[in-house]
Amino acid sequence: MSPAQPEIRCDLLIIGTGMAGMAAALFAARRGIDTVQVGMTGEINFASGLLDLLSVHPTGSHQTWSNPWEAIAQLIIDQPHHPYAHIGAETIRAGMEELITFLNEADLPYRYQPQRNTQVITPLGTVKTTYALPESMAAVEKALQAATPCLLVDFPGLKGFSAGQIRATLQKRWPALKAVRLPFPGLSGELQTERMARRLETPGVANLLAASIRSHLEDARVVGLPAVLGIARTRQVFENLQDALGVPVFEIPTMLPAVTGVRLRECFERHLPRMGVRARYQQKIVSSPRLSDGEFIAPLGGESAEVQVRARAVILASGRFFGQGLHADRHTIRETIFNLPVYQPATRTHWHRKTLFSHKGHPIHKAGLVVDRLLRPCDEQGRYIYPNLFAAGSILAHQDWIRQKCGSGLAIASAYAAVHAGQSFLNLTPMNKVE
């Protein structure tokens, strides 16, 4: 890499395009921070669209909390190293509210009760506790609570989603469920949720679907179907279908990757550049050396980079193993871009438990970057490594988002806290005087 390479200068470089990276870019843009965001988008397609805050604590007893703020208060007492303990409830709340406000303004409306968790059903027929959910999924909670007569619809060719399975599994709790399988208008053979969703955005298709559902409604007073109601125009498709049926409609999350994640991705991809984020999606950073003046220099696309980004501060939101922010060989876990110290179990023997669905979760899930209160990665002694490097999202240590059901909340709240810490750093530090 030569110094003559074209260089993009920015105040803040955000590495990562999952929920944490997207949220950080949003918060930075809204604060007028000069931001470049880099990363392969794709992982966010694996988002369920549900915004979990915290519902299980402690994981060993898997107690489920109906009030997430009470759960967080208890978690902060019990686990002082959990990222939520660094961030604090007020900041978590502020981050969640700002993100949800953005989604509402971006025509991807979300619903939540500020003081309590809500419940949805899954394709397995389990009941999942979450915090905020797309408006198109919201009607399930009341219907489930009241066991309202409900028609569940599925489609031949949509794998892993069987209305009959949900009905059978929930039978005891929700006896008034009926299941029907209807052809999907205009598509046959194997169905992909994304294709179905785009098809439903075509004028008239939602009405065709409504007409075929209506003849099976009978006494049903609510209708559930897989999450395929559009991508960019979900609100319109959803309202259209609901109006045509004359009863509330709710989407049920599907297997991953899901349309609900694609909606979030497209929403961020559409709005963030408009808000001033210089997005370099589908480009990857494999290393980012720090210069003598303290700034980071990051070649885009690795070895064959044609452009490099020069940033005064960095938020690392590169995810865990699936997102490739962490990598493990047979012996050790490494952070992939800065080679930061990774808190981890002593040997691979201790990474995973013998039982997959152990309530306690696997020790490896608590591995990650240890950070201080300003979300700066720290060394083994607890001292921050760089004053201008912050971390957000699932790469953080001492959390188990899978078992605790806190993935989105953790991503959003830590992004919010990291952006604030980054902003303070940038405001306090004149250009080219990083340290």
Add this chain to the structure above:
Amino acid sequence: METQVLIIGGGVTGTGLARDLTLRGVACLLVEKQDINAGASGGNHGLLHSGARYIASDPAAAAECHRENLLLKQLAPHCIEDTGGLFVAVAGDDENYVADFPAKCAVCGIPARPLTPTEARQMEPALSKDIIAAYAVDDAAIDPFKLSLDNLAQARQNGCQLMRFSQVTGIATRSGRIQTVQVRNHLTGRATDIRADVVVNAAGAWAGQVAALAGIPIHIRYSKGSLLVTHHRIGGRVINRLRKATDGDILVPGGTVSILGTTSERCTSPDDIHPKVHEVDHIIDEGAAMIPALATIRYIRAYCGVRPLISSSDEGDDRSVSRGYALIDHATEDPGLENFITISGGKLTTFRLMAEKTADRVCRRLSHCSPCRTHCDPLPQTVDARWTEPGLAPSLWVQNNDSRDILLCECEMVPQSVVDQIVQSIRNQNGHPSLNAIGLRSRIGKGPCQGTFCSQRLAAYLYDLGALTHDQGLHELRQFLEKRWRGQQPLLWDISLAQAELLEAMHSGLFGLEQVDAPPPGDDRP
């Protein structure tokens, strides 16, 4: 229930015996506490030995292996991929063992053709540059699932009854005879008393436990062996290390993968065994000395089996204990039972011979004279077994080209129509087509995603077929994924670790499957 011969154990020996006896016109009933090949018959290399591995430790067993090897290649070719095999030594290996190898093979009647290291590397380019000696032998790959399912299928056609998930819980004896055997079905909880003229204990590693129920002590040493499945096939032939048998020295190709193993670790019980992290690392490090690529490739699964070694003492190396079989006629033992026979030990390669010798003994007890036919009658291929073959489901799916026949498992390309046939065949045997039963009989869940996607797709489809009701699917999904987990847990690094994270994100993070049931007690430690 009544039968002439009750066979306890549905591994290769028990199913082979069922076929042998029914071909002789003897009625039998086979009870298996889990599913077919749940023990060592399913937890091995799938290697049809040439015998050369045992020339030093057990020349008689080596010669036996070679005779059976040739016979099975003729009679059950559809279960065998005749790959041929190599024995190779690398720099630093015991040169005396290498020097003695050809003569010892000759003594046992086992052909071993010398190759130069260059020739060997031309035949198998994955071999290390450090090869110092090589011989070609008659090893082959054999599919133990197909073998057992085909043996059982013919036995059933000839009238053999089958009870799966049925564990022997008690054996009542009187005046030196077994009167009844009590069996309990795990799924239904129903207890059944079985009366038989002869009872054969073919319970493999569990033979000691079964015999103990009849008041007969059998001392069995449990030697666990762990194996690894590579993500893709490495090499065309079986590759053995040319040295005294030890860990990580055999690589067996089969279909689209290869299997590397094994270890030999003493364990105190045949139940609840897991391949462990240190075994995995040891196997890889040893294997990489022969084939360097083994250090860096992806592995998709680890599994293990328990070798039941019948011995009179606790001393010595488990590998030096005879791998020959033990046929114990308890009529001639003390304490004795005149209608009880135990067959244990042995190898996959010699399963047919073990069944023949056992059936001979059974027939003598029954005063039934009818000769063995399994050494001359070919083993018929049946539909029950064919879906375990990698590549078969995809090729038929492509041929049939029916857009409604959706792939439930994309890694291994298993369509709905294959599941339909398996469900039908299990129902024909009055069984319940559980996720695990279908997993056992097909390639579902065996590809790189290890069940992340296909598990729920299969569950949804089984609900659609009416094969699952109520919340049965939740429990079966958990069981299915836990079963895959056993094989993944010790080899989660690199891509496999990312895959496992996705699996958990979906099945635990989104579906909350861990909240469905309490975990089994005592099974929760890292």
